[in-house]
Amino acid sequence: MKSFWLLSLRNLGRNRKRNFATGSAIALGFAGILMLAAYQYRAVNYARVYTVYVVHTGHLAIFAPGGLEKFAYEPLQHSLSADDQAALVRVLKEEPEVERFEPQIRGQGLIGNGCASFPFIAQGYDPAADKALREHPQVRQWMPHFSYLLRGRGIWEFEENMGAILLSQGLALTLGKTKLHDEVAPDSEIRLPDCTQGKAQAALDANVQLMAGAWAGNVSAVDGEVVGLFTTGFQESDNSGIVTSVSHLQKLFGTDRVTQFAVWLKNPEKITEVSARIEANLSSQGKTFDVLRWDDAKLSPYYSGTAGFLRTLLIAGSLVLATIVTLSVLNSSTMTILERSQEIGMYRSMGFRRAHLRHLYVQESLWLSLLSLFTGAILGLLAIQGVNALKILYHPPGVAGGLYLFLVLPWAPAIASAALILLLVSLATYFAVSSRLRPSPADLLGGTLR
Amino acid sequence: MAKTIVRLEKVSKNYRLGEVEVPALKSVDLDIHAGEFTAVIGASGSGKSTLLNMIGCIDHPSSGKVWLGDVDVLALSDDKMSDLRNQRIGFIFQSFNLVPVLSVFENVELPLLINPQISASERKSRVSEAIADVGLEKFSNNRPDQLSGGQRQRVAIARALAGHPSLVLADEPTANLDSETSLKIIELMLSLNTKRGITFLFSTHDERVMNRVSRIVHIKDGTIRA
Numbered sequence: 001m002k003s004f005w006l007l008s009l010r011n012l013g014r015n016r017k018r019n020f021a022t023g024s025a026i027a028l029g030f031a032g033i034l035m036l037a038a039y040q041y042r043a044v045n046y047a048r049v050y051t052v053y054v055v056h057t058g059h060l061a062i063f064a065p066g067g068l069e070k071f072a073y074e075p076l077q078h079s080l081s082a083d084d085q086a087a088l089v090r091v092l093k094e095e096p097e098v099e100r101f102e103p104q105i106r107g108q109g110l111i112g113n114g115c116a117s118f119p120f121i122a123q124g125y126d127p128a129a130d131k132a133l134r135e136h137p138q139v140r141q142w143m144p145h146f147s148y149l150l151r152g153r154g155i156w157e158f159e160e161n162m163g164a165i166l167l168s169q170g171l172a173l174t175l176g177k178t179k180l181h182d183e184v185a186p187d188s189e190i191r192l193p194d195c196t197q198g199k200a201q202a203a204l205d206a207n208v209q210l211m212a213g214a215w216a217g218n219v220s221a222v223d224g225e226v227v228g229l230f231t232t233g234f235q236e237s238d239n240s241g242i243v244t245s246v247s248h249l250q251k252l253f254g255t256d257r258v259t260q261f262a263v264w265l266k267n268p269e270k271i272t273e274v275s276a277r278i279e280a281n282l283s284s285q286g287k288t289f290d291v292l293r294w295d296d297a298k299l300s301p302y303y304s305g306t307a308g309f310l311r312t313l314l315i316a317g318s319l320v321l322a323t324i325v326t327l328s329v330l331n332s333s334t335m336t337i338l339e340r341s342q343e344i345g346m347y348r349s350m351g352f353r354r355a356h357l358r359h360l361y362v363q364e365s366l367w368l369s370l371l372s373l374f375t376g377a378i379l380g381l382l383a384i385q386g387v388n389a390l391k392i393l394y395h396p397p398g399v400a401g402g403l404y405l406f407l408v409l410p411w412a413p414a415i416a417s418a419a420l421i422l423l424l425v426s427l428a429t430y431f432a433v434s435s436r437l438r439p440s441p442a443d444l445l446g447g448t449l450r
Numbered sequence: 451m452a453k454t455i456v457r458l459e460k461v462s463k464n465y466r467l468g469e470v471e472v473p474a475l476k477s478v479d480l481d482i483h484a485g486e487f488t489a490v491i492g493a494s495g496s497g498k499s500t501l502l503n504m505i506g507c508i509d510h511p512s513s514g515k516v517w518l519g520d521v522d523v524l525a526l527s528d529d530k531m532s533d534l535r536n537q538r539i540g541f542i543f544q545s546f547n548l549v550p551v552l553s554v555f556e557n558v559e560l561p562l563l564i565n566p567q568i569s570a571s572e573r574k575s576r577v578s579e580a581i582a583d584v585g586l587e588k589f590s591n592n593r594p595d596q597l598s599g600g601q602r603q604r605v606a607i608a609r610a611l612a613g614h615p616s617l618v619l620a621d622e623p624t625a626n627l628d629s630e631t632s633l634k635i636i637e638l639m640l641s642l643n644t645k646r647g648i649t650f651l652f653s654t655h656d657e658r659v660m661n662r663v664s665r666i667v668h669i670k671d672g673t674i675r676a
Contacts, residue, residue: 003563010551346547349508350561350609351536353529442509445543 004356008363012371015339018332023372025328026421029321030376031383033417036321038384038407040314042142044307045408049142050233051303052294053133056104056125058262059271060278061299062088063290068298071259075107076215079257084287088261091281097274099266102129103258105249109212111224111242113175115195117211120171122242124249124258127156127164133264145404152180152228160245165208165224170239172229181206181227210242214254222252234302318417325421330428333365337436344436345444354437358430365429366422373418384409452483454517455616455649456505461514463500463672474500476672477514482617482651487643489660490653492669498653499621501669505651506539506619507531519616536565540610542620542652546602548594548609554581555590558608565613580608583646584638600631607638611648620652632656 012019051057063071063078070078080088085103092101105124110117133139134148150169158164158181167177184206191204206226214220224244232241250256265274271293279291297304337344347357384407392405436444463475474497482488482505490498503509504516507523516523518538523531535541548557558580562573581587584604594602603623610618620639624632636659642648660666668675 003559007549007552007556013551342545342547343549345508346541346543348532349506349535349541349543351532351534351613352564353532355529356564440509442503445508 004360005363005367008360009367011364012367015336018335019368022328022332023368023375026325026369026372026425027376027379029325029328030373030418030421031380032321033318034377034380034409034414035383035387035407036314036317037413037417038380038409039405040310041410041413042406042408043310045142046403047303047306048294049138050146051300052264052268053136053139054143054146054148054233056102056123056129056133056262057294057300058102059265059268059294060263060275061292061294062261062263062278063259063292065288065290067260067290068292071106075253075259076255076257079215079255079259080261080289082256084289085258085261087282087285087287088289091278091285092261092263094281095274095278097265097267097270098263100129100132100264102126102262103246104260104262105246105253105257106259107212107249107253109210109252111171111175112209112211113177114193114207114209116175117209118171118174119240120210120242121237121240122210122244122249122252124244124246125155127154127158127160127245130154130243131156145406146233148230150229150231152182152226154228155243155245158225158227160247163222163224163248164227164244165210165248166228166230166243167208167226168238168241169229169231170235171241172226174239175208176203177206177208177226179203179206179226180229181225210252212252214252215257216254218254220252220254222248224248314413322417322421322424326424326428329365329369329425330432333361333429333432336364337361337433341436341444342446345441345446348437348441348444354434357437358433361433362426362429365425369422369425373421377414377418380414381409452485454481455484455519456480456482456651457515457517458501458504459515459517461504461511461516463497463504463509464512473672475504475511478504478672478674480505480667480674482649484616484649485643485647486649486651486665487640487663488649488651488665488667489663490651490667490669491655491660492653496669497672498669500672501667502619502621502651502653505617506541507535536561537567537613538616540613540615540618542603542606542610542618542623544622544625546594546599546606546626548602548605550594553591553593554586554597554605554608557594557605558612561609561613576612576614577608580612583611583642584608598631599627600634603627603631603635604638607635607642611642615648617649617651620650622653622655624654624656629656629658633658636662 052059064080064084067078092098102125106122108119108121111120131154134154155164155166172178188205193204208224208226209221210224211219211221230243232238246258265271275291275293282289292299294300295303344357387405387407394403394405458478458480461475461478462473464471464473478501490501492498504511507518510524518534521534526534549560555577558577559573562568562576581590584607586601586604586608589597589601597605624635627635639650640662643650
């Protein structure tokens with residue numbers, strides 16, 4: 001009833017101090033929820049983009065059967081053969097929803113500077129794909145402050161047969177390989193270092209030696225040229241990671257096989273249907289592979305753990321704030337309704353049904369909530385802008401170099417939490433007023449028509 | 451003989467005070483006829499207000515029957531009883547009970563808002579008519595806090611009349627007013643009774659109104675005396 005909305009709006013002016021206090025609780029609670037949601041949204045998207053693009057997981061990862069679990073100790077048996085790769089290329093090229101795909105190879109071994117060797121974990125990428133992913137719009141959007149290359153140039157800028165290698169920053173320090181290919185005179189020769197002189201000798205050139213067990217069982221070694229230093233963003237891998245081309249690692253491991261294919265989609269929303277189509281098309285060619293989604297906990301434990309933790313944090317935080325808001329409204333509604341018992345008696349005497357009065361008082365709370373939520377939204381947006389402008393650097397566990405606290409508000413959860421607050425406020429008021437409507441109108445009036 | 455608009459049959463009402471049951475009305479029989487201007491008089495605690503509550507259908511008797519016209523009020527659901535109050539009874543409260551955030555016009559309009567049988571245009575015309583009846587046309591847009599006590603009670607009377615009720619109930623409508631204003635309010639009610647034939651039933655202590663009423667109901671210790 002239109003007039004009820006007007007009356008309930010006007011009633012807000014009757015106890016301004018209490019309504020201001022209740023409205024402030026709603027507004028600040030909602031602003032808090034918005035900030036929490038903005039942090040969660042930003043952090044989850046950071047983790048998503050890091051997983052999908054920065055570490056080349058792709059939206060889909062395709063392994064030989066059992067490859068994800070068994071590749072590490074039986075690489076030859078659980079990797080993709082040249083024939084498998086050809087079939088995958090055929091199918092993926094025909095799939096219109098595929099933005100990009102890439103064969104990848106992973107492995108570990110020892111990296112030496114001529115004097116000492118240290119363990120490494122290598123990722124072999126397609127250099128062109130590596131370049132494209134670093135510049136992907138999603139990376140620019142969600143990781144604007146993340147600097148992958150700390151010094152030097154990417155492997156895509158060098159000829160593949162040169163054996164270009166990116167060293168993680170911690171490993172470069174351990175090896176003493178602080179000089180990059182571009183910093184060494186073009187005509188200089190590789191010199192055997194005088195190992196008694198320490199790491200200074202290792203820094204004379206950009207050459208490193210990689211040694212590993214080849215997949216066929218023998219020991220293999222190749223030279224590499226350090227062209228850049230990078231950070232993985234994580235302390236553990238920053239001390240052992242190297243990135244090079246697929247062909248370079250194939251040479252090291254003595255194989256034409258690869259570990260997996262990563263596939264990036266134009267529209268990740270369609271991942272389920274595209275995945276099914278790819279599997280069906282591979283099957284029609286007599287090939288069966290394990291096709292895993294990027295958010296599979298086995299494939300991306302970092303993402304699933306982070307996203308799960310942040311989701312729990314958001315839900316718990318929002319519930320606490322929503323409870324505080326609801327209790328504030330319940331308290332305020334109860335006080336208001338107790339104070340206005342005589343007025344309720346007057347309405348009832350005039351023929352207002354209980355339902356009319358429930359509507360009237362719920363509408364009053366809804367007005368207060370709507371105005372407060374609007375104020376809370378403005379406060380929340382201003383706070384988010386303020387936090388972003390401050391460029392606060394913080395150091396979450398395991399993240400090398402820290403992250404900028406950059407908040408992005410997701411509108412759908414914001415609207416959903418506003419709707420939840422409105423629902424809780426309505427229910428709180430409904431129950432508060434319902435309990436006060438049980439007595440007879442005469443009792444509400446104080447026993448007489450006063 | 452005028453039509454009976456309210457009939458109470460053996461109506462009793464007991465209130466519980468802790469362990470003790472206190473009788474407020476004892477087997478009361480009463481008929482109110484259309485067009486009467488009736489005063490209920492009695493000492494404090496005699497049962498005047500309880501009697502008006504029973505007639506106004508805002509409280510349930512412990513026993514007995516209440517008829518409003520030919521409707522057995524106690525057989526109605528709460529919603530139906532609310533509708534009955536809205537359409538047949540007007541209430542005037544001792545402390546006016548006006549909504550402070552509404553204008554005079556809006557306060558008078560209030561009981562009509564929930565009557566689906568009344569169109570918006572009819573509602574406006576009824577409100578204007580009721581406000582004119584109590585002589586407050588110039589104050590239509592004023593809020594209650596901009597009016598005197600007497601003017602506020604006039605607004606309450608207009609609000610009671612706007613629904614065109616068959617009965618207007620008032621429990622000590624002049625108790626919060628000075629004697630001169632009280633008399634004016636009673637005169638106003640009487641003129642509405644005379645001109646419009648509206649049935650009034652009100653409780654009062656004011657002996658000056660006794661010679662203005664068409665009927666006096668004496669109540670003592672919860673019993674109506676002849």
